[in-house]
Amino acid sequence: MLPDRAAASPEPGRAAAVLPPDTGKLAGESWMRVVVDLNRCQAYAQCCYAAPERFVLRGDEILVYDPAPPASDRAAVDRAVQACPVRAIRVEHEDAPTERPA
């Protein structure tokens, strides 16, 4: 989604759509899951400085973010989570195993 979307390694969408929820990995790749509470977000843009490839402000105050950044971006995304003054960003790092129906 963000400017370098095409360059960002494998297509997170495709992988996520075909994998069951207990599988976060495909051929050694994994993605974080990010959601921003945009009621809470005040467009302070701290996340955009911390992880400019994954968070951008558009217009005056529309935050656009990558909901599935590659795991290799973990440090930057964690910085964004910490930097947000209203704690609006939530991230899950790797899909952990879940119970499966018998």
Added chain:
Amino acid sequence: MRDGTIVIAGASLAGLRGAEALRANGFTGRLVVVGDEPHPPYDRPPLSKHVLTGEIPPGATTLPGVGALRAEWRLGTPALGLDRDGRALHLADGGRVAFDRLLIATGARARPWPMPGEARLAGVHTLRSRDDATALAAGLAARPGRVLILGAGFIGCEAASSIRALGLPVTVVDPAPAPLAGALGSVIGGFVAGRMEAAGVDVRLGARVTHLEGDRAVRRARLEGGGTIEADLVVVALGAVRNTGWLAGAGLDADEGGLSCDGACRALDAAGRPVPGIFAAGDVARFPHPLYGNRPVALEHWGNAVAQAAHAARAMLDGPDSVEPYGELPAFWSSQFGLNIKSLGLTEGADAVAIVQGSPRTGRFLAVYGRAGRTVAAVSVNAGRWLPAYEGPIRDGALFPPITGGADQPRPEPMPPGLPAHEAA
């Protein structure tokens, strides 16, 4: 009660956040999440925004929290019925899941085009699910000659914005005098209409489409009173209906407007009595709002799904008497045509609106809505940081308009908000 079996019907935002809250509050029993969609819970707001523009692939919207949740997932498996006395769900795969407590979080679906034969024409879309967005994006990739959007509510307007951003010709038709009139009134809606037109959208207000025509694929729409619009892709954005059909026969107070519940999120039976052990949250729930005279409301807000699901989880674990009546201040956002629109409170029934900060001329302003002299809602347009100051006045029902007398601001002049007299379509 922190053990036994809890079943959640509906595997989306409210279902996931409810399940997480149950675990976070110490529920150690068996947790089963039943969802009719094949996908694990994902986020819908991006679908009409950055998914349609192609910036976010549909599959990238899976919500955080899915991976860590300790639950049994029954995805791609609709619940077909509720056996209230036998305390079990009937599933489409023939299975039966017994529960001690149930959370109903089956949300809403797009209201279909009323003529089924026309709705089946190729090129006619609705937008509610990830699969809808995928299909619509594929239709847009074929570069239709014109896209026609039926309905200028939030989803119709956001779709119009995204599709214009792709450079495609777009017409929006709505019988109301302004876009977003049902939620924001025609004063603020009129401002948005100006932005839509500036972006090149053909905005037809006060107009109604009566028929969609074409053989196999849609070709044109017929307007009331004569006239047609040629279009080879149509987005039907006529609002939502609640997914309560599967509860038929269970004796609950449920219809297309929602499943009634009380302040502890307990589902109500047809006589209005709370049903032990059965709870509801999210878009499907119709609940008495304590800030608005306990008027029953059913919201379609992301924030409500999150907060109400957490509330229901506490009531499920600690008992309905241990929680305050659910009274989260309604809040939502929308982004379209470069505008970030945020809202607090409920505008429904407001009899006045006043621009209290900024001005539509500068493209940044905050409008407050009043009802019988009290402040009931506030809406910011590209001015989100001004909004939190109005939370207190809305909660308190402060005199309208509140917070006057800013040194550099003229006295606000209240005017009629241009909201529909009855509930918005």
